Amino acid sequence: MSSYIGFKDIIAEQKKPLQYKIDKAVEAIRKGFSLSKHHTALAFSGGKDSTVLWHLIRTYCPEQAKKMYIIFGNTGVEYPESLQFARKLGKDWGGDHFHETKLLRTEQKGLKYAAQREVLEWLRSEGSLSEVLKADGKLKSTQCLERAATPEMWADFEKRGLVWPKNTPMSYWWCADQYGFPILGKAASKLDARRINIDCFLEFSKSSSEKDELHEYYDVLRQCKFSQHCCKLLKKEPSERMQAELDVDVIFKGLMASESQMRKMNFATRGYIFESSRPHIPDGPFYHVNPLQIWMDDDIWEYIRKYNVPYSPLYDVSWTDKAGVEHRIQRNGCWGCATGILYKDNQITMIRHTHPQLHATLMKKGMGDELLKLAKTKNNGRLNLTAVFEGSAQELLERRPCAFDDLDERVDGSGIDEEYDAEIKNEEE
Structure with a gap:
């Protein structure tokens, strides 16, 4: 499979029918298995995409599927619906090959x-x-x-x-205390340091x-304590540690190019399969296999309906706004993530309606204060929430719980990484 794909080609591929996409996915899956000299694993989140990928592997490569490890990345802030579903499916489909990551400890x-x-x-x-x-x-x-x-x-x-x-345990709350809450996107969270x-x-x-x-x-950063370190700490590092323990050299992931511009760029430059290196594989490369790259959300749901694939009940959780419009949770992930706070119908908006107790916990344990600080750093009218951010986060939670739903201005930290040492350097004496 070619490692270089033009954006126009990606768009054209995304418009192809489901069967074509199934065939391309199966091609990538079989290639991935053929590259393994150690063990293979599926990165399983309990979400619809990785579930469909697991179903494809079980359907088209049943013998390899029996030997494949399933690594469920339990961040500790999984939606309860997804956690229950992931563990049940892991037991039913994975048996002894189902493994759940554990948080690192101090x-x-x-x-x-x-x-x-x-x-x-x-x-x-x-x-x-x-x-x-x-x-x-x-x-x-x-x-x-x-x-x-x-x-x-x-x-x-x-x-x-x-x-x-x-x-x-280096949990979400430990990370929020030492690094900051996952507020704003990657462009704003450039500094990976305590x-x-x-x-x-x-x-x-x-x-x-x-x-x-x-x-x-800098004005925003001085006031608001935010970081994306939790993604590395709760997801990446525990998963990679388990991959090393299981001697994995090929990892299958349910990533799709349609999910973000960065993932589209990665697909364009890397293709379905790309190599990296890992310390536990000294005799060759470590392979990342992403068979669903050209799939869209509609394809995932069409496949689920057509082949009666089980899925997390989280996707059936919804709420109806004052205009009578129904909103459903679109993404499985950490319920404490506010990286999409700049957009309407973001995850924090959703859990305020669908999981009010989780939302209240999040606000009361510090995120509310940080969002309050974020809004107060802008008093020139560019943030539309400045007027309502008066009083404590607790008062806002009780008086106007929707105050944190939408921050409509991007914060860009581009360039700061040229001034600041990476954390590994900063921790040296």
């Missing part, structure tokens, strides 16, 4: 963000910031800052519940004022 105790801030302010008052800052004003490491805290401070933090114990590191960069690094076009972005 290797040592650490301070919560509020405590880290207190240590930083204490060092500032003592004139001792040089102990934890590099020459350019960036934090040497989070661990360096925490080691600077006195035993008395640690004891006080423990008493006040501001310490993450050793072996704490929030305390970013604070130091914004407060003390001279490089933060070199580019005029980033000043507005």
